[in-house]
Amino acid sequence: MHIADGIIATEVCIAADAISLGALYAFGKKTEAGDIPRMGFMGAALFVASLIHFPIAGTSIHLGLYGLAGILLGIRAFPVIFVALLFQSLIFQHGGLLSVGLNAINMGAGAMAGWLVWKAGRIPESIRAFSAGFIGILLAAFLMAMEFQITGYGRGAFFIAYIYSIAAAVEGVLTLTIINFFRRAKPDILEYGK
Amino acid sequence: MKHSFLDKYSRLDSPIHRRDPRAKIVAFLAALLIIVTEPRGEIRSFLFYYLLIALVLIISRVPVLYVLKRCLIVSPFVLMAAGLMLLSGTPVGGEATATLFGARAMLSLSIALKAFAAVVLLTLLTSTERIHRLLEGLRSLKMPTLLGVLSAFMYRYVFILSDEMMRTTRARMSRTPGRLTTSRFTTYGNQAATIFIRSWERSQIVYDAMCSRGFRGSFPLRTALDFRWPDAFFLASFALLFVAVRVFA
Numbered sequence: 001m002h003i004a005d006g007i008i009a010t011e012v013c014i015a016a017d018a019i020s021l022g023a024l025y026a027f028g029k030k031t032e033a034g035d036i037p038r039m040g041f042m043g044a045a046l047f048v049a050s051l052i053h054f055p056i057a058g059t060s061i062h063l064g065l066y067g068l069a070g071i072l073l074g075i076r077a078f079p080v081i082f083v084a085l086l087f088q089s090l091i092f093q094h095g096g097l098l099s100v101g102l103n104a105i106n107m108g109a110g111a112m113a114g115w116l117v118w119k120a121g122r123i124p125e126s127i128r129a130f131s132a133g134f135i136g137i138l139l140a141a142f143l144m145a146m147e148f149q150i151t152g153y154g155r156g157a158f159f160i161a162y163i164y165s166i167a168a169a170v171e172g173v174l175t176l177t178i179i180n181f182f183r184r185a186k187p188d189i190l191e192y193g194k
Numbered sequence: 195m196k197h198s199f200l201d202k203y204s205r206l207d208s209p210i211h212r213r214d215p216r217a218k219i220v221a222f223l224a225a226l227l228i229i230v231t232e233p234r235g236e237i238r239s240f241l242f243y244y245l246l247i248a249l250v251l252i253i254s255r256v257p258v259l260y261v262l263k264r265c266l267i268v269s270p271f272v273l274m275a276a277g278l279m280l281l282s283g284t285p286v287g288g289e290a291t292a293t294l295f296g297a298r299a300m301l302s303l304s305i306a307l308k309a310f311a312a313v314v315l316l317t318l319l320t321s322t323e324r325i326h327r328l329l330e331g332l333r334s335l336k337m338p339t340l341l342g343v344l345s346a347f348m349y350r351y352v353f354i355l356s357d358e359m360m361r362t363t364r365a366r367m368s369r370t371p372g373r374l375t376t377s378r379f380t381t382y383g384n385q386a387a388t389i390f391i392r393s394w395e396r397s398q399i400v401y402d403a404m405c406s407r408g409f410r411g412s413f414p415l416r417t418a419l420d421f422r423w424p425d426a427f428f429l430a431s432f433a434l435l436f437v438a439v440r441v442f443a
Contacts, residue, residue, distance in 0.1 A: 004275075005309065006309040006312050036343050040346075040350075040397070041400075045390050047352055048355040048359045049386045051359060063386065094267070098312075154278065154281075154283055157278055177384065178383045189390070
């Protein structure tokens with residue numbers, strides 16, 4: 001799901017970079033000195049957790065955890081995801097450098113959607129946790145498909161987004177498991193993003 | 195603690211390695227921009243772009259096999275995009291049906307060539323400079339402060355947390371060997387949760403220690419970067435060569 005450079009039209013990438021820098025300013029301006037180590041650690045944890053691969057149907061997928069980032073960090077998830085993507089681009093070439101803004105919008109939107117779902121207080125927590133993980137991946141996949149269509153790839157990219165719904169379901173179950181673990185072992189971790 | 199996936203080969207010695215990180219960032223970004231803004235379907239100039247990139251690769255002494263492995267990692271996504279363009283893309287202009295497939299094939303090829311050139315350039319950038327110096331270069335090129343500080347934190351702690359992950363993975367594998375079953379989703383989830391909780395607790399300890407040493411929300415640069423005439427020459431010649439290919443090829 002990490003869009004490499006040269007895949008999407010450069011104008012779209014540069015516009016997305018400008019938008020994501022604006023979002024970075026908007027979401028990051030209330031960041032206090034005390035938040036920075038926590039955001040840095042959680043960013044590193046997201047980065048490392050995304051290295052966990054698990055086997056499915058003869059292949060392996062890795063965690064994205066965008067919904068979980070939204071739950072844990074709230075609006076601070078966007079800057080953290082941006083930096084994590086910058087790292088993935090520089091270190092693993094997962095995603096391009098010019099398209100880092102585009103990837104940040106896709107995955108940051110997934111995190112924000114996960115955060116909004118998590119904040120919907122009346123729904124049982126287990127459903128919110130699953131939905132946050134599920135939407136976090138699925139929204140990112142559909143935004144990516146839209147960007148492919150804008151660039152002239154046709155509607156075929158939406159078929160791939162549908163395939164991502166399987167990964168989204170797996171991510172939903174894992175997010176639910178992680179939230180249950182937090183609730184048992186360290187419930188205060190869930191208060192930070194609110 | 196040894197994680198070679200981070201800035202591997204950045205400690206080699208070559209004329210490219212010796213350049214100031216800011217010169218390399220600007221030069222590689224300029225090359226990247228020139229390549230990705232190449233008109234779609236245009237593939238002739240890529241022969242020259244790849245020749246230039248190969249020249250940089252040889253001078254940098256970064257192993258070719260390592261760069262090819264990096265290309266292999268991103269190849270599923272690039273091939274998916276190229277395949278999509280081939281099957282359902284809409285080339286610019288109203289080509290007749292007989293030539294439509296040909297036009298799509300050229301577009302697919304140009305997309306793949308651009309993407310792999312970008313991957314090789316990025317690999318060369320991170321293989322010829324240590325990550326912390328690249329980050330310092332980005333900060334001195336006026337990267338937003340929040341990004342700079344977050345990057346510095348992530349760079350420091352990604353090693354520690356990678357060790358943490360290796361330990362928890364070893365523990366998980368020793369307890370739950372075999373095939374993935376539904377119950378093992380819980381195991382994977384618990385492993386990720388453990389990493390988050392340990393990070394959370396450690397972040398508080400680190401922050402308290404940093405405050406006691408005077409941390410106020412930003413880091414000073416660790417080492418002074420030194421931009422000299424050879425760096426300016428490298429930057430100008432590197433960018434001009436790519437511009438020349440764009441203009442004349």
